[in-house]
Amino acid sequence: MVLSAATSKNTVFLATTSLIIFICFLLIGFTVGFRHESEAFTNGLIVVAMVMVLQYLIFDPIKFLILAFDHATWPQDDAIYHVPKTSVTQSRFDGLKMRLGSCKSELLITDDHRNEKLNEKYGRIAKELVLYGSYFxxxxxxxxxxxxQTLYYNTNIMYQLFHLSTNYSMGLSKVFFQYEVFPFIEKTLIDAFYLNNGNWWAMEQTQIMGVVRLRQMRYKVHHMGLEDPKWDHDDYLPEWTLPYERLHYKDKFWRIYDPFLHLSLQSSFLNSLLLNFNHHGAVHVYPESGGYCSYLMTKRTNSLKVMDYLRDYSWMGINTSALFLDFTLYSADANVFTVITLLVENTMFGIQCTKTDVESVRLIQSAAxxxxxxxxxxxxxxxxxxxxxxxxxxxxxxxxxxxxxxxxxxxxxxxxxxxxxxxxxxxxxxxxxxxxxxxxxxxxxxxxxxxxxxxxxxxxxxxxxxxxxxxxxxxxxxxxxARVFQHFTHTLSSAWRATVSLGLAIVILLTAIGVASSVPNGSNAVLFRHLLRAIITCFWYSMGFNGGMVPSELFYGGMWLGLCFYLFLVFIVAIIMMNVFASVIYNYFKRSGRELKEQDKQCISFYQYLSIEFADVKNRFSGWFGCCRKRYQRKGYTVSENVRYWSSQRMVKHILRRREEQRVYNRVSEGPSETSRQEDYYRKVRRMYKISDILTIQLEILKRRLLGDENGNLPSSDDSDSDPEDMPELYKKKNSQKKARVRINQTKD
Incomplete structure (x- = not known):
């Protein structure tokens, strides 16, 4: 049975049955004596959802494939159509109501709505809008x-705790020389984790997972020059002694020999996919895989012994290019892992460049x-x-x-x-x-x-x-x-050549300023210490962003040179070139607007299409909620007075709308053309005829309601072929009285 064809009695019966079943399920779930755990219940729902997805993606296509093969191989005869016993015979009222609905629809659907290509386009847009809008x-x-968003606070706090110095730890930013690396490790990564009864001094709920790994990257030979360094991959005995010999007791005393053996990453597809990345330092780029590793211990005394051993056997030296300190902290209260990598880079000047990398992530969190x-x-x-x-x-x-x-x-x-x-x-x-x-x-x-x-x-x-x-x-x-999006798209498509050429000129000018400013200022200003960073700094500073940069950072090459850099960035690029760029965009924007107005076709908008396409839904919605209907309100006036008032108000709105269209669309001074006037006149005439048809049908329905029977049949005359038994009782009495008067008059004559 079609749901729309169901009677009110069947709908009430269906709603009552559904409500009873739902209440029964609730009572069973709360009174039978069993209760699921929340995680077990969630896991059950997840399994049900996965089974439904598998059925939708795999099993249903297989089923439809088998059915298609069956119908293609053994075609079946067409079934004979039988008229259902519950079919209802249409009365005159049904026919008149159908004609009335058709006339009302024709009143809404004008000639502008009969453009099939436009309707198909709007229909496709409506489907895509629902699909892409809901997906977006x-x-x-x-x-x-x-x-x-709470992970930001954990990352920021951890960065400050390890990068800056405190009363109980030494900050990585305070490490300037290589001999300060081991004291930093002893104070920050060993002593600080045993101050608070064996816990970390900063947070008791935060524990270190495993131990700290010390991984250094070494030069094959002492690196000099601008080419990429060659990293050492050889194995050594303690104190970097060659040749390497594998001793039979190495496996027992592995902590003595492993710091001098090259770390080889376990070869696998996931390792090559996930761990094949580089760390960018101040001087070089270092791979994640490789190097020489040493590990701290779980107890403080053993970790200090490891540090003494590394110090005595010169584990770090002149060939050490970078030292990575890798460890992970876990907060049980927040269920957050903090993966920390501390980089100490040994430059050719003997100064250590440091970098703190902190990443917070939730890893142990199942779907349940x-x-x-x-x-x-x-x-x-x-x-x-x-x-x-x-x-x-x-x-x-x-x-x-x-x-x-x-x-x-x-x-x-x-x-x-x-x-x-x-x-x-x-x-x-x-x-x-x-x-x-x-x-x-x-x-x-x-x-x-x-x-x-x-x-x-x-x-x-x-x-x-x-x-x-x-x-x-x-x-x-x-x-x-939408007209706004059409305007922007047309502007971008017409102005891309001019904007690209002008933008390229601005990019070349800013690149030249960045290269020129990095030469005298790179040794003194952090923002200009690298060529690419200097170019990026000039870009965002010319766009109006500050970002901690002060104009004095441009004057390390002298007052006049710095003044030239500043004038180029602020006056020539930021003021002149950017305004020229904005002016070009604005001119194309105006020209595209005029072109769209010239190409403007008098057709319905997307909103008008939706209002007609879903008019039935709107009417049903207003029928379900009576408050949404527009009811007639007299406001102390008669019907004729209200009609005259509404007509005048509608005429005023029409005149104002015409003036607005004339102003927006830049109409000609003499107003609408003769063709548009005739089309408007014909549209009004057709609308008046359609309103006349609607009123005629409504009067016909009213006439049959008052004078006809329950099926809408009017009483017929004597010379008609209709059956007198079909006449209502009221008209039978009137007809019998009329015939009696005729007989009386005949007898008198």
């Missing part, structure tokens, strides 16, 4: 769920521990992602040539990013399982590397950002039905 909104919810809102958002995202991919697949299945279109390529790119994002999420869950197993089985004296899951989490955030950007670009294409 769900992506924003995914970003809100994925990003934890997430909130209900986040699980709902993830489920909604999966549904919309499947719908999005299905729409693209159907489009490409029926017309593969459309893959060459630009926006279909963007859709394909979005689908690929979605697949990559899901794969990264699955990989992150696998890394979490491996990490939990490693934490459970590892000893306290073992180094635990948390870089792999952290890199997967970072890649997930990056892919999510690209996905939001691509979806925003695709949504811009959908919004092209």
């Amino acid at each position: 909104f769900c992506l924003l919810l995914i970003v809100v769920v994925h990003v934890d 521990q997430k909130s209900t809102a986040s699980l709902f958002v993830v489920a909604l995202y999966l549904i919309l992602m499947i719908q999005f991919m299905r729409t693209l697949f159907v489009k490409l299945w029926f017309d593969p040539k459309v893959i060459k279109e630009l926006w279909n390529i963007v859709d394909l790119f979005i689908c690929i990013l979605n697949v990559v994002l899901v794969m990264l999420k699955v990989l992150l869950e696998m890394e979490r399982i491996i990490l939990c197993d490693k934490i459970e089985r590892a000893t306290r004296a073992q180094f635990l590397n948390f870089l792999r899951p952290m890199r997967v989490d970072q890649a997930t955030s990056i892919i999510l950002g690209f996905l939001v950007a691509a979806t925003t670009l695709r949504l811009w294409k959908v919004f092209q039905f």
